[in-house]
Amino acid sequence: MSEFRQNSVTKEWVIIAPERAKRPDQWKHERPARDPLPPYRDGCPFCPGHEEMTPPATYSVQTDDAWSLRVVPNKFAALAPTRTPTRHAEGPFLQADGFGIAEVVIESPRHDESLSTLPVETIEQVLRAFKLRHVAMAADPRISLVTIFRNHGPLAGTSLEHPHSQIIATPIVPPHVRDPWREAQEHYDTFGTCAYCELLRAEIKQEARVIGETDHFVAFCPWSSKTPFEVRVFPRRHHASYTWSHDSELYDLAYLLKDALERLRVGLGNPDYNLLIRSAASGDEDARHLHWYLVIVPKLSTTAGFEMGTGIYINPTAPEVAAEFLRKVNLSEA
Template structure:
C-alpha cells in the first residue's frame, strides 16, 4: 500500500508510491554521456581565458603565478551575468499602492572548481574537493563580515536537468539582503519544535537515524549521511554535521576538509551506481542574524534529478516518489570512513 510520510523538519508530506516503486538499480540511467575535452579554448572558465571573466575575488594558486592569469587550482569570480549586483539602495519602495520592490542588491559568485574542463567532484582527487569546501567557507565568512547581507546560499547544479548552463566544473554562491519565505518557514518549524521539545529537530534526527540505522548511507567522525525518512525524490541525500552549528561558516578548517571527503565519496557512489545523473547540491544554513541559535542546524542536501515535478506536486506541494528511502540508502551505503 502507498504511504504518506511527513518530515519532522519541514512538516511537508510526501507520497511513497510503493505500487509504482522501482528497485534502486532501475534508476540507473542508460545513456552515453558526452565526452568532454580536458581543455576547451572557448570556455571562459578554462586556463588562459581568465580575461573572459571578472577579476577574481579568491584564488588558490601554485608557485609564483599572478592574479587573473593561469597557474590556479581554483578561482572565485563574480558572475558575469549576475542575478544581483553588489551596489545600490537597500530602501524598499511601494508600487501601485500594494506591491513592494527594492534594488536587486547582492553578491553572485562563481567558484571555478578546477582548471580541468572534464571533471566533477565525483572524479576529482580528495585534495581538490577539499579546496572547494575551503573556498566556500572563506567566501561565506568574508560576506558575513561585510555586514550588508542577510544570508548566503551555496549551491552546485550538475547537468542540464539541474539547471547548469556551463560544462566546466563550477558551483555558485549568492548573498541576498532578504531572507526568503522558504527559509523563514524552515526556521519557524525548527523554532516551534525547539519550543515544544527543548531540543534541535536536526540533532534529534541524527540521534534517531543512528539508532535505527536503516536509512544511513555513511557515518563519519563528524558527519552523518542518510536518506530522509520523507524523501521528496529518489536518492535524496542529507549530509548532517553531528556537532550543532546553525551556520555553515562556524565549521573549522578540519571539519571543512572532512565534509569535502564525505561529500566526494557520496557523489562517487551516485556517479557510479546511477551513471552520473544530474543533481543539485545545496548548503542549507541559517541567516547571519540566527548564526548562534540552538534551534537550527546547517546541512547539505543532494538531490539527484531522477523524477519530474508535475501538476499534482505543483498544485499540492506534495511530492510523489517511487523509491523507498530505506532501499535507496542500502543501495548507496558506504562503509565507515
C-alpha cells in the same frame, strides 16, 4: 503499499509510493550516455588562459605559477552589488532594486573534472572557498542570506560543463527558507532541543537510511525524502552556520561528500543533480534551534500539478531502498 510520511522539522508531507517504482538499477539505464569531455576547451571562460573572460578573482588558490581554484563574480548574475537594497511599497506592490552578490567557484583548472572525481584535498579546498566567501559576503550588513549551491548537468540548470559551484548572497530571507526555521524555533521553544539534532540521532539509531559516517558527519537518505536518492549530510556537532565549521571538519566533509557523489555517479550513471548548503541567516549563526546541512538532489523525476498544488511530493523510491542500493555500489568499478 503507498504511505504518507512527515518531515519532523518542516512538517511537510511526502507520499512514498513504491508500487510506481522501478528497481533502483533501472534508473541508471534511462540516462543517455555522455561523450567524455576534453581536459581543456577553447572558448570556455573557466579554463586556464581565459582569465580575461571573467571579472578579477575575489579569491584564488595558487600552486606554483598556476591557479588550482578561482572564485570570480558572476558576469551574468541577476543581482548586482552596486545596487541598493532599499525597499519601496506602493500599496501591496513591494519592490527593491536587484541588490545582491553572486560569485562562481571554479573548482578545478581541468575542464573534464567533476566534484565527485576530484581528490578529497581538492574538494576540501572547494569547501574552504565556500566558507571564506560566505564569511566575506555575510560581513556586508545589507546581506541576510548566503546560498551555496551546485548545479550538475542540464536538467539541474547548468549550461557550462566546466566544474563550478555558485554562491549568491541576498538582502532577503524568503518564506521557503524561513518557514522551516520557524517550525524549528517552535520545536525548541516546546522541547528545549534542536529538531535537527533529534532527527539525526533517530536516523543513526535506525541505520536503514544511513549511507556513510565519519567522525564529524553522517550521510543518509532522509525518512521523508521528496525525490528518489535524495542525500543529506548532517554535521554531528550542533551548529547553525556552515561558516563555523572547523578546518578539520571540512576535510572530513570532503571525504564523505566525495563518497556520496561517487555512489550516485557510479550507481545511477552520472545523474544530473543539485547540491545545496542550508545554513543560518546572518545574525542567527549561534541559534540553538538551527542546524546547517548539505543536501544532494539527483534530477531523476519531474514534478507536476499535484506537487505544485499541494507541496506534497510523490517519491517512487523509498529512502531505505535508495540507501541500501547506494551502500552496495562498488566504487572500485568506477
